[in-house]
Amino acid sequence: MRQLGAEVIRIDPVGGAADTSRWPLSAEDRSLYWAGLNRGKRSVELDLTSAEGQAAIVELVCAPGDGGGILVSNLFGKSWLSDDVLRARRGDLIHVQVLGRTDGSPAVDYVVNAATGLPYATGPEQVAEPVNHVLPAWDLLSGMHAATAVLAALHRRREQGVGAHITVSLEDVATSTLTTLGMLSEAHQTGVARPRVGNAVYGSFGADFALGDGSVVMVAAITGRQWRELLEVTGRSEAMTALEAELQTDFGDEGERYRHRDAVLALLRPWFAERTLDEVASALDATPILWSPLRRLTDLAADVVAGRSPVAQVREEPGLGANVVTTGPLRLRGEADAEVAPAPGLGADTAAVLGATTSGGAG
Amino acid sequence: MRQLGAEVIRIDPVGGAADTSRWPLSAEDRSLYWAGLNRGKRSVELDLTSAEGQAAIVELVCAPGDGGGILVSNLFGKSWLSDDVLRARRGDLIHVQVLGRTDGSPAVDYVVNAATGLPYATGPEQVAEPVNHVLPAWDLLSGMHAATAVLAALHRRREQGVGAHITVSLEDVATSTLTTLGMLSEAHQTGVARPRVGNAVYGSFGADFALGDGSVVMVAAITGRQWRELLEVTGRSEAMTALEAELQTDFGDEGERYRHRDAVLALLRPWFAERTLDEVASALDATPILWSPLRRLTDLAADVVAGRSPVAQVREEPGLGANVVTTGPLRLRGEADAEVAPAPGLGADTAAVLGATTSGGAG
Numbered sequence: 238m239r240q241l242g243a244e245v246i247r248i249d250p251v252g253g254a255a256d257t258s259r260w261p262l263s264a265e266d267r268s269l270y271w272a273g274l275n276r277g278k279r280s281v282e283l284d285l286t287s288a289e290g291q292a293a294i295v296e297l298v299c300a301p302g303d304g305g306g307i308l309v310s311n312l313f314g315k316s317w318l319s320d321d322v323l324r325a326r327r328g329d330l331i332h333v334q335v336l337g338r339t340d341g342s343p344a345v346d347y348v349v350n351a352a353t354g355l356p357y358a359t360g361p362e363q364v365a366e367p368v369n370h371v372l373p374a375w376d377l378l379s380g381m382h383a384a385t386a387v388l389a390a391l392h393r394r395r396e397q398g399v400g401a402h403i404t405v406s407l408e409d410v411a412t413s414t415l416t417t418l419g420m421l422s423e424a425h426q427t428g429v430a431r432p433r434v435g436n437a438v439y440g441s442f443g444a445d446f447a448l449g450d451g452s453v454v455m456v457a458a459i460t461g462r463q464w465r466e467l468l469e470v471t472g473r474s475e476a477m478t479a480l481e482a483e484l485q486t487d488f489g490d491e492g493e494r495y496r497h498r499d500a501v502l503a504l505l506r507p508w509f510a511e512r513t514l515d516e517v518a519s520a521l522d523a524t525p526i527l528w529s530p531l532r533r534l535t536d537l538a539a540d541v542v543a544g545r546s547p548v549a550q551v552r553e554e555p556g557l558g559a560n561v562v563t564t565g566p567l568r569l570r571g572e573a574d575a576e577v578a579p580a581p582g583l584g585a586d587t588a589a590v591l592g593a594t595t596s597g598g599a600g
Numbered sequence: 601m602r603q604l605g606a607e608v609i610r611i612d613p614v615g616g617a618a619d620t621s622r623w624p625l626s627a628e629d630r631s632l633y634w635a636g637l638n639r640g641k642r643s644v645e646l647d648l649t650s651a652e653g654q655a656a657i658v659e660l661v662c663a664p665g666d667g668g669g670i671l672v673s674n675l676f677g678k679s680w681l682s683d684d685v686l687r688a689r690r691g692d693l694i695h696v697q698v699l700g701r702t703d704g705s706p707a708v709d710y711v712v713n714a715a716t717g718l719p720y721a722t723g724p725e726q727v728a729e730p731v732n733h734v735l736p737a738w739d740l741l742s743g744m745h746a747a748t749a750v751l752a753a754l755h756r757r758r759e760q761g762v763g764a765h766i767t768v769s770l771e772d773v774a775t776s777t778l779t780t781l782g783m784l785s786e787a788h789q790t791g792v793a794r795p796r797v798g799n800a801v802y803g804s805f806g807a808d809f810a811l812g813d814g815s816v817v818m819v820a821a822i823t824g825r826q827w828r829e830l831l832e833v834t835g836r837s838e839a840m841t842a843l844e845a846e847l848q849t850d851f852g853d854e855g856e857r858y859r860h861r862d863a864v865l866a867l868l869r870p871w872f873a874e875r876t877l878d879e880v881a882s883a884l885d886a887t888p889i890l891w892s893p894l895r896r897l898t899d900l901a902a903d904v905v906a907g908r909s910p911v912a913q914v915r916e917e918p919g920l921g922a923n924v925v926t927t928g929p930l931r932l933r934g935e936a937d938a939e940v941a942p943a944p945g946l947g948a949d950t951a952a953v954l955g956a957t958t959s960g961g962a963g
Binding site for chain 1: 621711747764858893911923
């Protein structure tokens, strides 16, 4: 939201919320996570259990004007911040509640993911235990859905003068997303949960290959052209044609490449195993084949340090050290890049914001 | 976008794009993936290599009015659809290009993810090979960033009358996201890529536990209260206090719970191993502890079939069978639920849409 130009005020209880000291930490034990998520926001710290603190928040949330009357909250079931209470103060309020579960109860990404079934569809075929994703994808997607909800509701409020009360939960985002991708239809129609297939690209051609120098690369050939060029560059066109004849199939169909991936990979692996990363890179970069070396988080960080990413940079910040910072992934062509704003100190804007609201509300 | 009330017209080359037959497929070999992603859109099928087809698209994209002049595209480097060409026709165009890599070259989620380093931070500690996530998180997040970009640019256009040319790539979304989460700062500052930690919640308390009846549950205790209640419900308060004394630490700090997770888990595992899922559920549901059974995709689908999800339902659709469908995860309280629209037939709206634009353009 902030990256798109909004003024965002984060309200925390005294001492901060549970994420205030969340890992990873800087050398000075400051949360790099918290700093990243709250960059450019203003910070208000209030006693949320006191009548005064609660009244100040209601006042702030229901402040007049086009830029006021917008609340994104992860609270549920608090009578003093209920939609009814707020809407009585400002009828055209835009109120978005980001919840854990559908019923409003709390949840975190890992727990929501456990319930989806994805951990048994992730990882090498021979692994027996569940494998969670490390990226908190449901958190991230829920945040993005909340942002689009605010923007869409704001459009509607400007056009029609009406507010909106919208809830979005990690659980509902997971169900909706896996529905949109066809994964729940497939599970329902076949009665079988999609199995683990290692790093294969489900229903198409993708695999990781070990190279002769110890590197590993991920290669995908989704389109017919990528597939033909992969056979050409690896010198496997004739062998693959013979395999197709033997199996009575056509690998021009990406699904067939997937079904027979063991036989297909057996033909391709030697080419990769005999080459170094440099050799593979020169060969594949001359084609439209999709590929990348498997890297480490430190490699990506090194890219940023070397100035190779347009969306991130390193900056020395008090308490945070040499910090990797971003203005977000959107690049506005022909316009000046936004400045990377620092994270606020917890509660740094309490007096300024509450003073401003009080006078605004009185005006 | 469509879920938020926009009319979305998808333009495909003759025969459809590469995702037209993407897995999963229905029993009648129709793509459940394509149907899910294109639900409620209108479909225009055109020869993109012909001058006539290209001219028709430019005409459509640059149609007048507040609802026109918006293009979200995954094309790059096509001179006939360049931003210059389009902007000469409509100066206030909102043009969002969703790309694979920063430089505009194509990429898919798995290949982008390989370059981030996450596959070596995912999965059980003893696994040596890279483990890709199964959820195409970078695709999904890039789509959401594109949606917020359109909405924010539309706000600005209405206020200031100016257009925008915005690019967003899977690669930039990955770099930006891992920066925001503090993961790249951590890698840069420590010089060490975050290791695999199985299903532990990094820097806090989370783990999967095998139960006596063969079930597996994921449990997280992020807050101090969740941690204390976990010790109480499992009868481990005294034992954990003794362990804290022995290790000279305080597990009230979630980071300490993480650092000493092997010892902590050794104390907790027997309680779970002696119980059934029903017993664990009754015990934990009476507390604020975050937990879920590890399930299968078929379990989540069964929830939907049983009407237990407010955001998805099963519906018989031609060619697609008993299909799980969704209107998206946003729930507008106090307003009627949106109808689930079907996916279009490929090219079904070509004549209607192009006819409308031509007359609109002439008007």
